[in-house]
Amino acid sequence: MEANILGVNNVTVQFGGIIALSDVSLEVTPGTIHAVIGPNGAGKSTLLNVISGIYSATKGDVSFEGERLSGLAGHEINAKGVARTFQNTELFKEMTALENVKVGLDRFHACGVINSALHTKQWKKSDAEADEAARELLKLVGLGDDETSSAGILPFGKQRRLEIARALATRPKLLLLDEPAAGLRAAEVEDLIAILRELKTNQGLTILIIDHVMALVMAISDRISVLNFGHKIADGAPKEIRESAEVIKAYLGEKAADAYST
Numbered sequence: 001m002e003a004n005i006l007g008v009n010n011v012t013v014q015f016g017g018i019i020a021l022s023d024v025s026l027e028v029t030p031g032t033i034h035a036v037i038g039p040n041g042a043g044k045s046t047l048l049n050v051i052s053g054i055y056s057a058t059k060g061d062v063s064f065e066g067e068r069l070s071g072l073a074g075h076e077i078n079a080k081g082v083a084r085t086f087q088n089t090e091l092f093k094e095m096t097a098l099e100n101v102k103v104g105l106d107r108f109h110a111c112g113v114i115n116s117a118l119h120t121k122q123w124k125k126s127d128a129e130a131d132e133a134a135r136e137l138l139k140l141v142g143l144g145d146d147e148t149s150s151a152g153i154l155p156f157g158k159q160r161r162l163e164i165a166r167a168l169a170t171r172p173k174l175l176l177l178d179e180p181a182a183g184l185r186a187a188e189v190e191d192l193i194a195i196l197r198e199l200k201t202n203q204g205l206t207i208l209i210i211d212h213v214m215a216l217v218m219a220i221s222d223r224i225s226v227l228n229f230g231h232k233i234a235d236g237a238p239k240e241i242r243e244s245a246e247v248i249k250a251y252l253g254e255k256a257a258d259a260y261s262t
């Protein structure tokens, strides 16, 4: 079996009396889209928060490319190649789409306080390169015509995609997406599906995604893990998950009425 890019190894997370995750393990294969689904409160966001360094595991650990992430700060995990988006978009609303992406690019194009303050030749070159890189990322998420729009006035679906572009600016190998389809209209979900497929197929990115929108999850996932009350109850290909009696009972049953639609 191919070595995993991400390993969650027997992770337990406890908040006082609440066990948000209980001995959860999963492996993400490089170049795949892996979804985590389950009812509200199942522990999905907690899992992303542990991987990205926002929470610490009470027990167990997380490894990325064979290296332990546990104990590292969020920015250190990001520097190793793991980026994420949040359930509620955290864009700089007054700044343009291009500027929002450039914030993510700063690590690669920073050229010192003095150069920046004086707008030296070196700063101008670095800034022009950052503009170019940010434009490429905007195009990748279908926002090529929106670079000068303020993030706050973009339609919600575009704000979600802008957040993905900003996460991509840190040049991750693994992208963690926290409910990117929440609140999107059906057509916007279709756009998102096309973008995530492109990121996987043509950019070679690995994606770990949480979402309740089964139309998206079933369309794009190579593998799905299911959480319920902090426990992993299933792990498999979309077809296996759709047909699992335990998953239907815990989660998909309530979704059947909308037939995996948005």
Ligand SMILES: Nc1ncnc2c1ncn2[C@@H]1O[C@H](COP(=O)(O)OP(=O)(O)OP(=O)(O)O)[C@@H](O)[C@H]1O
Pocket (backbone or CB within 6 Å): 015, 018, 019, 020, 038, 039, 040, 041, 042, 043, 044, 045, 046, 047
């Ligand atoms: N910082 C925290 N302090 C205390 N309890 C927390 C904290 N974060 C999460 N929890 C609890 O852990 C459990 C799992 O929550 P989590 O947000 O991970 O679920 P989820 O599967 O992402 O749910 P949803 O689909 O509603 O986003 C819940 O009982 C939640 O109340």
